[in-house]
Amino acid sequence: VSVKRAEIRAPAVRRRRGELRVALLGFGHVGRAFARGLLGPYREALASRKLRLRVVGVATRVHGAAVDARGLDLTQCLARVEAGGCLASLHRGAPLPSALAFVRSVPADVLVELTSLDPLRGEPATTHLRAALSRGLHVVTANKGPVAFAWSELKRLARRHRCELLHEGAVMDGTPVFNLVSRCLPGCRILGFRGTLNSTSSHVLTRMEEGASLEAAVREAQAAGIAEADPRADLSGWDSAVKGCTLANVLMGATVRPREVRRRGIVRIQPETVRSAIERGRRIRLVVRGSRLGRRIRVRVAPEEIPLGDPLSTRGSDAALILQTDLMGEIGVYERGGNVEQAAYAIFSDLATLASLGAITGRGWPRSREAT
Amino acid sequence: VSVKRAEIRAPAVRRRRGELRVALLGFGHVGRAFARGLLGPYREALASRKLRLRVVGVATRVHGAAVDARGLDLTQCLARVEAGGCLASLHRGAPLPSALAFVRSVPADVLVELTSLDPLRGEPATTHLRAALSRGLHVVTANKGPVAFAWSELKRLARRHRCELLHEGAVMDGTPVFNLVSRCLPGCRILGFRGTLNSTSSHVLTRMEEGASLEAAVREAQAAGIAEADPRADLSGWDSAVKGCTLANVLMGATVRPREVRRRGIVRIQPETVRSAIERGRRIRLVVRGSRLGRRIRVRVAPEEIPLGDPLSTRGSDAALILQTDLMGEIGVYERGGNVEQAAYAIFSDLATLASLGAITGRGWPRSREAT
Numbered sequence: 001v002s003v004k005r006a007e008i009r010a011p012a013v014r015r016r017r018g019e020l021r022v023a024l025l026g027f028g029h030v031g032r033a034f035a036r037g038l039l040g041p042y043r044e045a046l047a048s049r050k051l052r053l054r055v056v057g058v059a060t061r062v063h064g065a066a067v068d069a070r071g072l073d074l075t076q077c078l079a080r081v082e083a084g085g086c087l088a089s090l091h092r093g094a095p096l097p098s099a100l101a102f103v104r105s106v107p108a109d110v111l112v113e114l115t116s117l118d119p120l121r122g123e124p125a126t127t128h129l130r131a132a133l134s135r136g137l138h139v140v141t142a143n144k145g146p147v148a149f150a151w152s153e154l155k156r157l158a159r160r161h162r163c164e165l166l167h168e169g170a171v172m173d174g175t176p177v178f179n180l181v182s183r184c185l186p187g188c189r190i191l192g193f194r195g196t197l198n199s200t201s202s203h204v205l206t207r208m209e210e211g212a213s214l215e216a217a218v219r220e221a222q223a224a225g226i227a228e229a230d231p232r233a234d235l236s237g238w239d240s241a242v243k244g245c246t247l248a249n250v251l252m253g254a255t256v257r258p259r260e261v262r263r264r265g266i267v268r269i270q271p272e273t274v275r276s277a278i279e280r281g282r283r284i285r286l287v288v289r290g291s292r293l294g295r296r297i298r299v300r301v302a303p304e305e306i307p308l309g310d311p312l313s314t315r316g317s318d319a320a321l322i323l324q325t326d327l328m329g330e331i332g333v334y335e336r337g338g339n340v341e342q343a344a345y346a347i348f349s350d351l352a353t354l355a356s357l358g359a360i361t362g363r364g365w366p367r368s369r370e371a372t
Numbered sequence: 373v374s375v376k377r378a379e380i381r382a383p384a385v386r387r388r389r390g391e392l393r394v395a396l397l398g399f400g401h402v403g404r405a406f407a408r409g410l411l412g413p414y415r416e417a418l419a420s421r422k423l424r425l426r427v428v429g430v431a432t433r434v435h436g437a438a439v440d441a442r443g444l445d446l447t448q449c450l451a452r453v454e455a456g457g458c459l460a461s462l463h464r465g466a467p468l469p470s471a472l473a474f475v476r477s478v479p480a481d482v483l484v485e486l487t488s489l490d491p492l493r494g495e496p497a498t499t500h501l502r503a504a505l506s507r508g509l510h511v512v513t514a515n516k517g518p519v520a521f522a523w524s525e526l527k528r529l530a531r532r533h534r535c536e537l538l539h540e541g542a543v544m545d546g547t548p549v550f551n552l553v554s555r556c557l558p559g560c561r562i563l564g565f566r567g568t569l570n571s572t573s574s575h576v577l578t579r580m581e582e583g584a585s586l587e588a589a590v591r592e593a594q595a596a597g598i599a600e601a602d603p604r605a606d607l608s609g610w611d612s613a614v615k616g617c618t619l620a621n622v623l624m625g626a627t628v629r630p631r632e633v634r635r636r637g638i639v640r641i642q643p644e645t646v647r648s649a650i651e652r653g654r655r656i657r658l659v660v661r662g663s664r665l666g667r668r669i670r671v672r673v674a675p676e677e678i679p680l681g682d683p684l685s686t687r688g689s690d691a692a693l694i695l696q697t698d699l700m701g702e703i704g705v706y707e708r709g710g711n712v713e714q715a716a717y718a719i720f721s722d723l724a725t726l727a728s729l730g731a732i733t734g735r736g737w738p739r740s741r742e743a744t
Contacts, residue, residue: 041699045559174700176556183555184548186724187417188717283681308680309655311692311706315681322706327413328546328717334683334694334704345560345700352558 018050020355023057023067023106023137025099025128026114027081030142030169031058033344034112035074042348051355057106058087059099061115066090069107099124103131110354112347113141119233119242122149133157133165140350142169142343148245148258164354167250169346171197171243172319175335179353181251181323188325190251192291196306197243199317199338200227200234201266201286206316208274209283214267226317237265237286237301244288244299251323252290254297263301277305283313390422392727395429395439395478395509397471397500398486399453402514402541403430405716406484407446414720423727429478430459431471433487438462441479471496475503482726484719485513491605491614494521505529505537512722514541514715520617520630536726539622541718543569543615544691547707551725553623553695560697562623564663568678569615571689571710572599572606573638573658578688580646581655586639598689609637609658609673616660616671623695624662626669635673649677655685 024031038046038053046053055072059065063080066072066087073090080087096102103111111132113125122145129146132139134157141147146154147167158165171177181190196202200218203226207217218235221227233239241261248254266286277284287304290297306313311320311332322332335342396403410418410425418425427444431437435452438444438459445462452459468474475483483504485497494517501518504511506529513519518526519539530537543549553562568574572590575598579589590607593599605611613633620626638658649656659676662669678685683692683704694704707714 037699042559045699049559175703176552179556180548180552184551184721186721186728187414187421307687309685309687311683311686311690311708313681314683315679318683320683320706322708327409327417327713327720329711329714330708331547332704332706332708334692334706336683336694336702336704339701341699342701348699349556349558356558 018355019052019054020110020351021054021056021108022110022112022351023059023102023108024055024112024114025059025102026112026116027058027060027063027077028114028116029340030343030347031112031114032078032081033340034347035078037341037344037348039074045348045352049352049355051352053351056108057102059096059102060087061099064088064091065096065099065102067096067102067106068092099128100131103128103137104135108137110138110140110351112351113139113143113146114347115143117143117145119145119238122146122242126150126154129154129165130157133161133163136161136163138164138166138354140166140347140354142167142173142346144170144242144246147249148242151246151249152255164357166350166353167246168350168353169343170246172321172333172335173338173342174345174349175319175333175342177247177321177333178250179349180333185325185328188327190323191326192289192324193247193251193321194287194289194312195243195247195319195321196285196312196314197288197319197321198234198237198240198286199319200231201240202314202319203227203317204235205266205269205274205284205286208269208271209278211271211275213271214269235265235267237263237288240286240288240301241299244290244301247321248290248297248299252292252297254290254299256297256299261299261301264303265301266303269303281308282306283308285312285314287312390727391424391426392482392723393426393428393441393480394482394484394723395431395474395480396427396484396486397431397474398484398488399430399432399435399449400486400488401712402715402719403484403486404450404453405712406719407450409713409716409720411446411450417720417724421724421727423724425723428480429474431468431474432459433471436460436463437468437471437474438464439468439474439478440464471500472503475500475509476507480509482510482512482723484723485511485515485518486719487515489515489517491517491610494518494614498522498526501526501537502529505533505535508533508535510536510538510726512538512719512726514539514545514718516542516614516618519621520614523618523621524627536729538722538725539618540722540725541715542618544693544705544707545710545714546717546721547691547705547714548721549619549693549705550622551721552705557697557700560699562695563698564661564696565619565623565693566659566661566684567615567619567691567693568657568684568686569660569691569693570606570609570612570658571691572603573612574686574691575599575689576607577638577641577646577656577658580641580643581650583643583647585643586641607637607639609635609660612658612660612673613671616662616673619693620662620669620671624664624669626662626671628669628671633671633673636675637673638675641675653680654678655680657684657686659684
């Protein structure tokens with residue numbers, strides 16, 4: 001009910017040509033880096049493609065929410081949230097009792113979903129996406145959860161409502177993975193993949209190679225902002241399993257869910273094991289693999305010994321993914337670092353895609369056979 | 373004169389919708405691998421995009437040439453050339469006294485340029501491309517020469533005649549490099565790059581790490597079909613310099629030519645140097661770098677010590693390229709192997725691009741700011 005009212009009360013705002021009205025759900029590290037991008041680094045790129053992004057809503061978990069159809073002042077939003085304050089006084093319209101009310105009422109073209117994920121259920125992101133697509137909003141998300149847990153349902157929903165559901169940031173931040181396959185490997189079938197995709201594990205194993213204990217390495221990674229306060233989803237391989245399902249579902253047409261993944265993490269890895277591998281010219285990394293077994297697609301996660309020189313023998317928090325294709329053999333992509341700016345760029349990239357799809361009414365990409 | 377006649381004498385052939393008429397200039401390893409692809413692996417991919425590629429001409433250096441507007445029988449072409457025979461009896465039309473006459477008369481939509489290159493001058497490929505573009509043919513080439521030596525001229529020519537000039541295979545075969553930047557990194561400026569792009573050098577250095585001498589390693593690489601009979605362009609860094617210019621010109625908007633590249637090859641590298649690096653956990657690789665110095669763009673080639681775990685510490689004939697971007701930090705692409713099928717896929721990929729550009733009349737790619 002409050003939904004309709006919010007829309008009605010919003011002042012009449014003319015949409016300009018080449019403008020995309022954006023709602024940000026989640027304003028943590030990535031959301032704020034994206035906002036800072038809009039205020040600075042993205043400006044030239046947007047101007048050169050005559051694209052205007054107007055942020056009409058920002059909703060946070062603990063700093064309130066604000067909606068303004070005329071566009072929010074991002075400098076103010078950033079200042080308030082970073083000072084621990086509240087966005088409520090920037091809000092124009094009916095009260096927003098919940099994140100879902102925000103999704104259902106914000107006068108946007110696209111919902112950018114950036115809430116933190118319950119890794120075991122893929123929520124609340126999946127619920128938010130369902131609500132957004134159902135009311136005809138395009139969706140951009142850096143959350144791998146919805147794609148891993150509810151891909152076929154959300155894809156159907158998007159198709160029914162003629163919306164785009166973009167998620168380049170779900171794996172390896174803004175490094176082209178899904179776009180690489182759908183735009184740059186025409187005709188290729190993805191036969192399998194292998195990757196080191198969990199930056200916490202890679203960072204911890206790198207430090208253990210240098211002599212640290214698992215516990216000390218985790219504490220360091222937490223202090224450096226690489227590992228979460230609760231690192232269990234990373235070290236247990238769950239995060240890698242979710243990413244593996246995302247890749248298998250989108251790139252290989254699978255319907256695998258994280259619980260079906262055979263998974264072994266790095267929690268019980270001993271420092272001696274890590275160092276003995278290094279002495280033999282090898283490196284232990286947490287590897288996620290996707291492969292076809294007849295008509296079934298299997299995803300596995302386990303620590304593996306990687307020969308130095310193999311593209312998966314990454315250092316620090318670098319990530320690498322190798323794709324096995326039918327027509328082009330093995331190719332890989334690599335991301336150095338993996339910072340919030342690189343995660344924020346995934347959002348920018350998906351919004352640029354949306355803008356260009358709008359211009360060509362969604363047709364014309366040289367899509368690969370199994371891409372979305 | 374013979375040009376016009378060849379076109380007039382060809383039997384009237386109706387062009388079908390979704391069909392691209394292809395002329396192959398050069399029918400060596402890559403051209404024949406592409407032909408074998410059309411007879412097998414590419415079929416499903418072409419059918420799924422309702423695209424028909426009709427090869428209407430094949431010209432070789434020593435096995436003659438054949439043009440048939442109704443389409444050539446590729447099985448026959450392959451059999452004849454591989455048996456050391458001649459294509460002439462398959463030819464329908466006026467005599468073709470030269471490769472240039474072929475380019476000027478073949479009744480095609482696109483010229484696929486695959487002749488072997490004089491690496492010092494970028495010829496005859498550049499002349500062929502000029503002739504093709506001037507008569508309104510699209511061009512697909514796996515030759516890096518024209519892009520390194522005559523990029524701005526050819527680009528202008530293509531624009532004037534409303535033709536596409538595609539060259540994904542010029543660097544790292546069919547691995548997305550140019551398409552990656554233009555389609556998957558919207559808004560990104562390429563600040564610099566570094567890569568190990570010469571498979572002969574990488575292969576030779578890998579074997580030297582294992583104890584072989586430079587000479588023995590080169591002979592092995594020649595026997596394995598990786599190195600050319602004359603490996604000087606590879607070992608001297610010239611091939612890397614040409615690739616570096618190609619990357620700098622297309623991705624960074626430079627106008628650098630191979631002679632302007634500061635270049636050191638691996639000819640004088642001692643086995644002890646290679647092995648002592650390995651003992652210190654490092655690997656010597658021939659690296660090409662592009663960087664901005666104020667408004668100038670510089671390309672350099674030199675052997676460098678790469679720490680193991682760095683994406684450039686590739687093994688065997690694998691290739692890797694790291695791009696430094698403004699908005700997305702450092703990302704990389706990697707190619708395993710580098711065989712003729714991967715080179716042939718570049719041609720397939722460019723032809724798929726042409727087909728899709730035709731469908732959307734050339735607009736709508738989310739191009740990067742400095743891509744072509």
